[in-house]
Amino acid sequence: MTAGEPRVRHAEPADLPRVAELAAQHAAYERAAPPVPDLAERLRTLLFGTPEPRLRCLVAELPGGELAGYATCAPELSTWEGRAYLHMDCLFLAPGHRGLGLGPLLVDAVVAEARAQGLTEVQWQTPAWNEGAVRFYDRLGARAKEKLRYTLSVAP
Secondary structure: OOOOOOEEEEOOHHHHHHHHHHHHHHHHHOOOOOOOOOHHHHHHHHHHOOOOOOOEEEEEEOOOOOEEEEEEEEEEEEOOOOEEEEEEEEEEEOOOOOOOOHHHHHHHHHHHHHHHOOOOOEEOOOOOOOHHHHHHHHHHOOOOOOOOOOOOOOOO
């Protein structure tokens, strides 16, 4: 890495406490419930606990080593398309680090991850009220599809 330039790389086990902190900031920003208390350990299992993990986590690292953001993604299937795509579950930059070019670096890394997996599309969602994210994604050339997202708890 050139001095003074941020970079995006795959998360390492030592990054997970900070990724969990960023995820908590992300949840608060989106007005959602906080992540589970043991998120860092759960991510460790998902990212590093199997020989072929489905989940990928990319981190935006500043020149001094601080992690300013993250993106997570995993392959999913589209029944209507009859093919797999890469679902970007999260993309978040900590306040104070937006507008510095880190977002495009993270998206580029997610796109590279899709290509590396032989996938031809990345899909994601953002709250309709998040006008900054909508403008950012529109500038990238992404197209929005309006849907409502539902969740249904399944008790053990």
